[in-house]
Amino acid sequence: MSAQFITPPLTPLTDDKGILLARLIDGLDTQALWWLSGYSAGLAGNQTGIAPSVGAPAVPAATPITVVYGSQTGNAKRIAERLVADLESGGAPVRLVRADALALRELKSERLLYVVISTQGDGDPPDDARGLIAHLSGKRAPQLPDLRYAVLGLGDSSYPQFNAIGRKLDSRLAELGAQRLFDLGEADLDIETIADPWRKQALDRAIELTPAATSRSSVVPLRAVASKAKHDRDAPYLAELLANQRITARGSEKDVRHIELSLAGSGLSYTPGDALGVCPQNSTELVRNVLDLLQLDGDASITQGSETHSLRHWLQVRRELTRIGRPFVAHHAAAAAHAGLNRLLAPEQSATLIKLLGSHQLIDLLRTYPARWNADELIGALRPLTPRLYSIASSQTLVGEEVHLTVAHVDYEAFGHRHQGVASNFLARSDDDARIPVFIEHNERFRLPSDGSRDIIMIGPGTGIAPFRAFVQERAATGSSGRNWLLFGNPHFQCDFLYQVEWQEALRDGRLDRLDLAFSRDQANKVYVQHRLRENGRELHDRLRNGAHLYVCGDATRMACDVEDALLDIFGEHGNGDREQAAEQLAALREEGRYARDVY
Amino acid sequence: MSTSSSSVETIKQNSQRLRGSLLDSLSDAHTGAIRADDTVLIKFHGSYQQDDRDLRDERRQQKLEPAWSFMIRTRTPGGVVTPQQWLALDAIATRYANASLRVTTRQAFQFHGVIKRELKATMQAINASLIDTVAACGDVNRNVLVSANPVESRSHALVYDWAARLSEHLKPKSRAYYEIWLDEQRIAGGETESEPMYGETYLPRKFKIAFAVPPHNDVDVFAHDLGCIAVLEDGQLAGFNISLGGGMGATHNDAETYPLLGQVIGFVRPDQLFAVAESILTTQRDFGNRDVRKRARLKYTIEDRGIDWFKSEVEQRAGFALGPARAFAFEHNGDRFGWIEGHEGRWHLTLRIEAGRVADRGKATHLTGLREIARIHRGDFRLTANQNLIIANVQAAERAAIDALVTTHQLDLYRNASPLRLNALACVALPTCGLAMAEAERYLPDLIGKVETLLAKHTLEDTPIHLRISGCPNGCSRPYLGEIALVGKAPGRYNLMLGADRRGQRLNTLHRENIDEATILGELDRLFARYAAERNTEEGFGDFLVRAKVIRPPAGIPVQVIA
Numbered sequence A: 001m002s003a004q005f006i007t008p009p010l011t012p013l014t015d016d017k018g019i020l021l022a023r024l025i026d027g028l029d030t031q032a033l034w035w036l037s038g039y040s041a042g043l044a045g046n047q048t049g050i051a052p053s054v055g056a057p058a059v060p061a062a063t064p065i066t067v068v069y070g071s072q073t074g075n076a077k078r079i080a081e082r083l084v085a086d087l088e089s090g091g092a093p094v095r096l097v098r099a100d101a102l103a104l105r106e107l108k109s110e111r112l113l114y115v116v117i118s119t120q121g122d123g124d125p126p127d128d129a130r131g132l133i134a135h136l137s138g139k140r141a142p143q144l145p146d147l148r149y150a151v152l153g154l155g156d157s158s159y160p161q162f163n164a165i166g167r168k169l170d171s172r173l174a175e176l177g178a179q180r181l182f183d184l185g186e187a188d189l190d191i192e193t194i195a196d197p198w199r200k201q202a203l204d205r206a207i208e209l210t211p212a213a214t215s216r217s218s219v220v221p222l223r224a225v226a227s228k229a230k231h232d233r234d235a236p237y238l239a240e241l242l243a244n245q246r247i248t249a250r251g252s253e254k255d256v257r258h259i260e261l262s263l264a265g266s267g268l269s270y271t272p273g274d275a276l277g278v279c280p281q282n283s284t285e286l287v288r289n290v291l292d293l294l295q296l297d298g299d300a301s302i303t304q305g306s307e308t309h310s311l312r313h314w315l316q317v318r319r320e321l322t323r324i325g326r327p328f329v330a331h332h333a334a335a336a337a338h339a340g341l342n343r344l345l346a347p348e349q350s351a352t353l354i355k356l357l358g359s360h361q362l363i364d365l366l367r368t369y370p371a372r373w374n375a376d377e378l379i380g381a382l383r384p385l386t387p388r389l390y391s392i393a394s395s396q397t398l399v400g401e402e403v404h405l406t407v408a409h410v411d412y413e414a415f416g417h418r419h420q421g422v423a424s425n426f427l428a429r430s431d432d433d434a435r436i437p438v439f440i441e442h443n444e445r446f447r448l449p450s451d452g453s454r455d456i457i458m459i460g461p462g463t464g465i466a467p468f469r470a471f472v473q474e475r476a477a478t479g480s481s482g483r484n485w486l487l488f489g490n491p492h493f494q495c496d497f498l499y500q501v502e503w504q505e506a507l508r509d510g511r512l513d514r515l516d517l518a519f520s521r522d523q524a525n526k527v528y529v530q531h532r533l534r535e536n537g538r539e540l541h542d543r544l545r546n547g548a549h550l551y552v553c554g555d556a557t558r559m560a561c562d563v564e565d566a567l568l569d570i571f572g573e574h575g576n577g578d579r580e581q582a583a584e585q586l587a588a589l590r591e592e593g594r595y596a597r598d599v600y
Numbered sequence B: 001m002s003t004s005s006s007s008v009e010t011i012k013q014n015s016q017r018l019r020g021s022l023l024d025s026l027s028d029a030h031t032g033a034i035r036a037d038d039t040v041l042i043k044f045h046g047s048y049q050q051d052d053r054d055l056r057d058e059r060r061q062q063k064l065e066p067a068w069s070f071m072i073r074t075r076t077p078g079g080v081v082t083p084q085q086w087l088a089l090d091a092i093a094t095r096y097a098n099a100s101l102r103v104t105t106r107q108a109f110q111f112h113g114v115i116k117r118e119l120k121a122t123m124q125a126i127n128a129s130l131i132d133t134v135a136a137c138g139d140v141n142r143n144v145l146v147s148a149n150p151v152e153s154r155s156h157a158l159v160y161d162w163a164a165r166l167s168e169h170l171k172p173k174s175r176a177y178y179e180i181w182l183d184e185q186r187i188a189g190g191e192t193e194s195e196p197m198y199g200e201t202y203l204p205r206k207f208k209i210a211f212a213v214p215p216h217n218d219v220d221v222f223a224h225d226l227g228c229i230a231v232l233e234d235g236q237l238a239g240f241n242i243s244l245g246g247g248m249g250a251t252h253n254d255a256e257t258y259p260l261l262g263q264v265i266g267f268v269r270p271d272q273l274f275a276v277a278e279s280i281l282t283t284q285r286d287f288g289n290r291d292v293r294k295r296a297r298l299k300y301t302i303e304d305r306g307i308d309w310f311k312s313e314v315e316q317r318a319g320f321a322l323g324p325a326r327a328f329a330f331e332h333n334g335d336r337f338g339w340i341e342g343h344e345g346r347w348h349l350t351l352r353i354e355a356g357r358v359a360d361r362g363k364a365t366h367l368t369g370l371r372e373i374a375r376i377h378r379g380d381f382r383l384t385a386n387q388n389l390i391i392a393n394v395q396a397a398e399r400a401a402i403d404a405l406v407t408t409h410q411l412d413l414y415r416n417a418s419p420l421r422l423n424a425l426a427c428v429a430l431p432t433c434g435l436a437m438a439e440a441e442r443y444l445p446d447l448i449g450k451v452e453t454l455l456a457k458h459t460l461e462d463t464p465i466h467l468r469i470s471g472c473p474n475g476c477s478r479p480y481l482g483e484i485a486l487v488g489k490a491p492g493r494y495n496l497m498l499g500a501d502r503r504g505q506r507l508n509t510l511h512r513e514n515i516d517e518a519t520i521l522g523e524l525d526r527l528f529a530r531y532a533a534e535r536n537t538e539e540g541f542g543d544f545l546v547r548a549k550v551i552r553p554p555a556g557i558p559v560q561v562i563a
Ligand code: SRM
Pocket: B001, B048, B050, B071, B073, B103, B104, B105, B106, B107, B108, B109, B110, B136, B142, B143, B206, B208, B223, B246, B247, B248, B249, B250, B297, B356, B387, B426, B427, B428, B429, B432, B433, B434, B435, B474, B475, B476, B477, B478
């Protein structure tokens, strides 16, 4: 829950909504506030015909009873359906949800929950409930003080783990502060023997708890508290790592991670299109190798300017070891007195030098061109370790005080040794509860159209997909009517289809209107996003003519250029003008802020 | 996939004779799966959608869909293929599937792990080898079994010929298969096409036929909807005894489902066979249970309406009465391994293929070995219903060359394995089978090893005992006809079934429910001890358990049936 604002006890709002509401009313004058209260009360009236009473009743009539089932072979589903029928005929507002369709983030806002769930495998959840059980068992499980519940477990007593899942869920919900309405039902193969009385009880309690009487609406105002100093690049926030999940499968050449961090209490907030700054640390192993190679003492205390640290600390936290610059090479060449290296520094050799800088980390330079360094000079010559940026892959409207990233782990073999990138490896090697120093890097040039009815076209191969995950989340959460067209590419369908399941769901329920895929290595001839663009040139051009916004994210070196090339051709062909005019049209789009790139 | 009857029936009804939306499903690039309804229809084309269950949870966490792939099953009556066809199938397995050929308990091949993108190419390659997959799965007549027995080559040839033609005769007539996989142009709206025998909704459930040539019952003739027991009189085929209503499939904790053996209802002359088979099929089509899929097999139709009613309905449709059943006797339902001389100085080598899986594993390079053999072999190959392989019709002069390859590629399990290992059956189960509750194929070698140790302990190592394991109660390895059977209930847990004979004429019975390996072995140890001490000479383990009243068997088929 937010540190800037405190949502009062017993509001039916989720924390996320609480924060939004708080933002909305921040600085409104009394008149506006009164108007707002009347307005929302009116809405509530239209919704339910009755308005909630002060202090939130047992079950605000607006919040329906939720019946969740986890079922492998349909038994639990069947029982759950019967219960729903009971409740409906009992006149209670009720909804039936399959466990994997229950929005976990909204659990907090549930008030009365009935769960019917079977046990499978050797005490395992049914497949459709794996996610729910995992979520509730995990440390991120929400506190559920306002929840009342009861559980019916389905099982088979010939198994050692009889009703393991029903039991687990029943006790876990209690642990999370929810209030058990009545005892866990443990059905055996003769399901009805237990299920029927359980259903009866569920119905009686529900009727008891659902308020009939209407009462006058009243508004519990939100009290804004002074927001504390924000974190930034110089004072990064130590964000707790919530998830570090590889999302490329076996057989992939890439190790891409889905990273989730908690911003709870940081006061940090972001907008889709922003990036997250990560202040990394070099791995102790790399530091050790450098020290050994230069035969330096890690404990030696070194002072630079006003700061004094051990040499080890300087190398690990304060200096770039994976990226070197020209000045350092010059410095090193002198020290190494290496003719070949010196020659590289000659102006006419700059191309070769750039190649060297791009392919050699410090350790490689030290290995190929040995030289002595003393600790002070080394720290003086190396560049300060700079933060790395990552496009934010989530929308706060959906994930509240979390931030998600899509990170390609730079991890490769070169010169007979394994190499890693400092930041991507820092994230990839961190496990739960690690604290990552972060800040928000706002990017006003990469924004969704303020007019939600505009179409958008998102070109995001590889990790370029990240900001578009945020875009689609945001557009759905804010109910934008514009069409969302995504173009994605990567080497293989089987192992590199980042967020495949999320996109499939988005397509199914219309949050994504179109998805074109280019898996380069799945056929003899390589296919990339720019090919898909060309194939659909007409459609692309039409959408742009009708005001669509175009976004490109990902690799700057090759992809961004190839895509721009394709765009120019398409403009030329369908805008029937020459390359000149095409370029002008593209420039015009950029001016209007309808062609934005986030490439790296 | 546990689809309810009604939904399957509607899907068939609306499929325009098995077309459904398969073409759209195949071209949808967002997923490696096909649409739910099409997963029902594609079975009729000989393929199943599956996913690698070992990877399911891992991929869920990776936000990836399951590792979808397709299993493809051939229609190979009697399991007879030429060396050229073997080479083609081997190439397909290597290029498109998981580099293995799976010999099934119905004398067919299965490919596993074919991805959607390459499904059509694979189907085309299979058909190019003059083998098809039509009706290899689905609610139709399935691949027709024939005793692999090649010794009585002449009579076998006669029976095989009838079986192959019957399989052809009972094929669906829809052109959907040829349009979808082989790019045949659709006849305008397909109006000119019809399914005279099956109708628009095909059968209520799968339908299975087997031909046995006594004294060998390697096909377990009584386990099938329709069993044809060849009656041979001095080398000539007099006709067939007809057995009806066999089936293995059951569901745990569902008293409405159970395995049954077929009942012999009479005799037909060869020229009457098609008429009778068709009448049986259409009677089941019209009276089979289409409301409750679990009760839709022929065996339940007969349970519900009575065998006499069914027989007279069939005779009425056929237009003649069945003759009285002739005498027949079965000796055993196993295979006979090693070299056997047949007619005209031709030799047949039966190889043991464990759980039917032909693949290269370390030094045991079975796939490569059989490729080498196929290159020089001039006879044919035959799959047995016990998941084994016969290199048939070899000239005496060519035996040596084949023996050499068999040894190099360690295809000689038949020489050194115990009788237990030679005769065991295991279904596929994990990781590909969507219905598996426990391991089977992958567990078999290990399990056999442990049981062998027990047998040795009681100096029973040379006693032939038939052990069968299925990953679930569907019974794909015909477990209910095993002297010992493990039927999967959950990971590492099985129902222990005991007491079948070795002739396929008596079902086993549930002995202990839902127990783990230790308990299973403990139980067998105890029973082996008694068996070793109290058995009569030549008395099989199953027969002993019955005599010793360890189990109470259901009534079986009389050992000697005299009409
Ligand atoms: C490959 C094979 C087992 C083997 O190890 O050889 C097999 C494998 C499967 N069988 Fe079977 N059955 C196989 C012979 C059998 C037999 C034995 C026989 O036919 O002689 C039976 C018992 C006899 C019977 O039908 O009663 C059998 C009874 C079943 C059943 C239960 C049918 C029933 O009436 O209850 C199912 C499940 C279903 O149909 O719903 C099934 C379903 C399956 C499926 C397709 C699972 C599914 O429906 O998703 C299995 C595919 C596993 C995989 O990954 O390959 N399979 N299946 C056999 C292929 C035969 C063929 O070439 O056509």
